[in-house]
Amino acid sequence: MNIVVCIKQVPDTASKIVVRDGQIDESGLTWILNPYDEYAVEEALRIKEKRGGKVTLVSLGPSRVLDTIKSTLALGADEAFHLNDPAFEQGDPYTTALVLVAALRKIPYDLIWCGWKGVDGDYGLTGIYLADMLDLPHVSFVVKQEIAADGKSAVVEKEIEGGREQVEVSLPAVFTAQKGLNEPRYASLKGIMAVKRKTILEWSLKDLDLTPDQVGSIGALTEVVNISSPQARQEGRILTGSPPEVAAELVRLLHEEAKVI
Amino acid sequence: MSNDILIVAEIRENNLKKVSLEVLGAGQEIARKLGGTVVALVLGNGVTGFVAEMEQAGAAKVFLADSPALAEYSPTTFTQVIVKLVKETNPAAIFFGSTAYGRDLAPRVAARLKAGVASDCTGIEVADGRLLFTRPIYAGKAITQVKLKSDPQIATIRPNIYPIPQAETGRNVPIEKLEVNVFPGQAVTKAILKPETQELDVAEADIIVSGGRGLKGPENFAILRELADALGGAVGASRAAVDAGWIPHAHQVGQTGKTVNPSLYVACGISGAVQHQAGMRTSRVIVAINKDPESPIFKLATYGIVGDLFEVVPALTAEVKKLHGS
Numbered sequence: 396m397n398i399v400v401c402i403k404q405v406p407d408t409a410s411k412i413v414v415r416d417g418q419i420d421e422s423g424l425t426w427i428l429n430p431y432d433e434y435a436v437e438e439a440l441r442i443k444e445k446r447g448g449k450v451t452l453v454s455l456g457p458s459r460v461l462d463t464i465k466s467t468l469a470l471g472a473d474e475a476f477h478l479n480d481p482a483f484e485q486g487d488p489y490t491t492a493l494v495l496v497a498a499l500r501k502i503p504y505d506l507i508w509c510g511w512k513g514v515d516g517d518y519g520l521t522g523i524y525l526a527d528m529l530d531l532p533h534v535s536f537v538v539k540q541e542i543a544a545d546g547k548s549a550v551v552e553k554e555i556e557g558g559r560e561q562v563e564v565s566l567p568a569v570f571t572a573q574k575g576l577n578e579p580r581y582a583s584l585k586g587i588m589a590v591k592r593k594t595i596l597e598w599s600l601k602d603l604d605l606t607p608d609q610v611g612s613i614g615a616l617t618e619v620v621n622i623s624s625p626q627a628r629q630e631g632r633i634l635t636g637s638p639p640e641v642a643a644e645l646v647r648l649l650h651e652e653a654k655v656i
Numbered sequence: 657m658s659n660d661i662l663i664v665a666e667i668r669e670n671n672l673k674k675v676s677l678e679v680l681g682a683g684q685e686i687a688r689k690l691g692g693t694v695v696a697l698v699l700g701n702g703v704t705g706f707v708a709e710m711e712q713a714g715a716a717k718v719f720l721a722d723s724p725a726l727a728e729y730s731p732t733t734f735t736q737v738i739v740k741l742v743k744e745t746n747p748a749a750i751f752f753g754s755t756a757y758g759r760d761l762a763p764r765v766a767a768r769l770k771a772g773v774a775s776d777c778t779g780i781e782v783a784d785g786r787l788l789f790t791r792p793i794y795a796g797k798a799i800t801q802v803k804l805k806s807d808p809q810i811a812t813i814r815p816n817i818y819p820i821p822q823a824e825t826g827r828n829v830p831i832e833k834l835e836v837n838v839f840p841g842q843a844v845t846k847a848i849l850k851p852e853t854q855e856l857d858v859a860e861a862d863i864i865v866s867g868g869r870g871l872k873g874p875e876n877f878a879i880l881r882e883l884a885d886a887l888g889g890a891v892g893a894s895r896a897a898v899d900a901g902w903i904p905h906a907h908q909v910g911q912t913g914k915t916v917n918p919s920l921y922v923a924c925g926i927s928g929a930v931q932h933q934a935g936m937r938t939s940r941v942i943v944a945i946n947k948d949p950e951s952p953i954f955k956l957a958t959y960g961i962v963g964d965l966f967e968v969v970p971a972l973t974a975e976v977k978k979l980h981g982s
């Protein structure tokens with residue numbers, strides 16, 4: 396089974412996000428694999444281990460993305476495509492999906508995994524966009540999957556508010572991973588050593604038969620008007636006294652002052 | 657293009673989601689500024705009964721797609737119905753609730769219409785005849801305002817941001833039945849699996865009592881449940897509690913859990929790591945109960961109690977019960 400995982404490099408979730416001149420200051424950031432893509436990669440590897448096949452990574456982004464591609468290959472993925480071109484910069488989920496789709500048309504797949512969202516822009520759009528552009532079915536927020544023996548369909552569980560939905564889907568399809576799907580592995584020393592022997596192919600705009608007006612800020616359908624830091628919360632109040640005293644005082648404040656209960 | 661705003665109502669298991677009414681209220685406010693009206697689409701099987709609810713909540717017109725072909729949810733089938741209606745009526749914007757349903761459908765509809773999406777919005781304004789969407793990014797560590805260059809302007813709106821419009825009976829608005837001719841989907845929901853105990857989901861709750869590693873073990877979530885029950889709220893958790901296996905992931909609040917926006921968030925034995933804050937910092941009132949006065953959670957708290965949660969939480973439950981006279 397050929398499984399493709401679209402992986403996004405994002406700032407470490409512990410990063411302090413600094414807004415300078417209406418832009419995110421990227422200078423102090425450390426970059427990691429998007430946490431939801433970690434679940435996607437892990438699940439792809441588990442499917443490969445069970446059924447055989449190949450796990451291919453696809454990532455769009457500047458040169459810094461190469462580190463994330465390598466560390467993900469170290470987990471056990473077989474090969475990677477790095478979609479890198481200055482024209483791709485300042486795009487949005489729509490142009491990202493467009494570029495990924497151009498690449499996916501050149502790569503064999505039976506199943507495509509994405510994360511349900513990137514924890515940078517918090518969009519949660521790219522995977523479903525690309526499913527529709529490829530005319531494939533999709534299942535989002537996947538927390539469990541079982542592929543039929545013939546590899547032509549799957550029964551999938553997705554997380555919804557207050558429960559799960561059981562979905563029957565034909566393959567190929569796009570799945571977007573939600574936390575709870577699995578426990579991602581760490582890279583082994585052997586895995587890290589093996590990266591050297593794996594191919595990472597770089598594809599530019601030209602390789603993908605795209606034109607500059609389709610991608611980047613020109614092709615983007617979203618226009619960022621401004622970026623700001625969230626307002627600091629007002630200084631709170633510490634209540635003191637014995638547990639029954641503070642409890643009584645808190646309930647009074649919540650009822651009379653804050654009026655939330 | 658009209659100046660109307662189309663709301664897609666979410667109905668699950670014969671219930672209209674509260675967020676659909678909130679989104680209708682948002683649509684009404686924005687449509688007024690655009691010089692249009694808010695219209696609603698009710699789609700599913702056996703959903704005719706929900707038309708009145710949309711009507712009473714302020715929809716100027718309700719489209720009804722009621723068909724056995726929509727009995728099981730499938731993003732592609734539902735998308736066909738929505739896209740057909742959009743092509744016929746050319747609304748200025750389409751709003752969905754930012755739920756598993758809205759987040760699944762909005763990008764699929766948008767892809768079909770070659771349109772952008774402002775996802776998980778916390779505010780919408782009108783500027784020069786276009787919509788200006790406010791959305792938190794980096795888990796709320798930054799806020800952006802975005803416009804969409806494409807039409808219709810598509811957005812998903814977070815629950816608990818807009819108030820539910822006051823229901824008004826006796827309104828009599830046009831109702832248009834849509835013919836449903838759809839291809840069967842290739843990804844079809846066959847069943848809804850529910851946990852044995854039906855609990856309020858944190859994403860939809862107006863009051864949340866959350867527990868972290870300070871709870872020491874799964875059995876102690878019972879103490880929080882009692883408080884949550886007394887308050888009529890839901891139980892949330894930090895990732896530490898979820899990863900320890902004390903409570904399922906559906907309860908997790910934070911960057912890799914749910915983003916919540918309740919009027920009251922009570923954090924018990926949670927230190928307040930940035931990834932946790934990411935999910936709850938916009939709560940209107942935050943109460944922190946923690947025995948370490950240096951915990952970062954106190955920086956966010958409206959009211960802080962430095963103390964042992966095993967003493968404070970039961971005392972609180974007792975006080976809340978006293979207040980509610982039970």
Ligand SMILES: Cc1cc2nc3c(=O)[nH]c(=O)nc-3n(C[C@H](O)[C@H](O)[C@H](O)COP(=O)(O)OP(=O)(O)OC[C@H]3O[C@@H](n4cnc5c(N)ncnc54)[C@H](O)[C@@H]3O)c2cc1C
Nearest residue numbers: 868869870894895896910911912913925926927932947965
């Ligand atoms: C990629 C990534 C994503 C993440 N996503 C999330 C997420 O979505 N949500 C999330 O919550 N975390 C997330 N985290 C984890 C986060 O960094 C913290 O590790 C986690 O939030 C800590 O949980 P905690 O506050 O329960 O535990 P701790 O930090 O260990 O805090 C426990 C607190 O309990 C207090 N305490 C102990 N005993 C008592 C008592 N008897 N009475 C009162 N107080 C007591 C202690 O003083 C302490 O402050 C993520 C981390 C990463 C790397």
Ligand SMILES: Nc1ncnc2c1ncn2[C@@H]1O[C@H](COP(=O)(O)O)[C@@H](O)[C@H]1O
Nearest residue numbers: 401402455509510512513518519520521
């Ligand atoms: N630049 C990218 N390269 C590869 N995959 C991406 C990229 N951006 C988004 N994705 C995929 O789409 C998912 C959702 O991202 P987003 O729509 O940005 O929230 C991610 O979890 C990835 O699987």
